[in-house]
Amino acid sequence: MSAAPARDGLTLAIGELSRRSGVHIETIRYYERIKMLPPPPRAANGRRVYGPAQTRTLAFIRRARELGFTLEEIRALLALSGEDGPQACAEGRELAAAHLAEVRAKIADLRAMERVLAETVRRCDAGKAAGCPLIDTLSRPSP
DSSP: OOOOOOTTSOOBOHHHHHHHHTOOHHHHHHHHHTTSSOOOOBOTTSOBOBOHHHHHHHHHHHHHHHTTOOHHHHHHHHHHHTOOSHHHHHHHHHHHHHHHHHHHHHHHHHHHHHHHHHHHHHHHHHOOSSSOHHHHHHHSOOO
């Protein structure tokens, strides 16, 4: 089976796709196995060949992962990317809003953690406590 060239005539080997998308080769193969990325056509020599569409898809997945979206959330967003109209936009907004709520909850947890650690470090700096304030703080049950 010969490779079908991309719309602009460009075909990429997996190494070049990796370089252009910023996604490691093994991760590209993993995304193919879990069907996040459709199986690519193969060149006459049997090698996978890719084009700009796969580069864009992988860049999208990489960026969404950087923003903390799960693979299932990304799969849903990719499904929506093929649709147009207000329904697709509304579903995308719902996913983003739910993710935003999770991010804000994590930020609140991190701020609380920061306060506890800052207080613990302050108590350690004071040097007046018997024992170690850090160990004492970490030994207490969470609120």
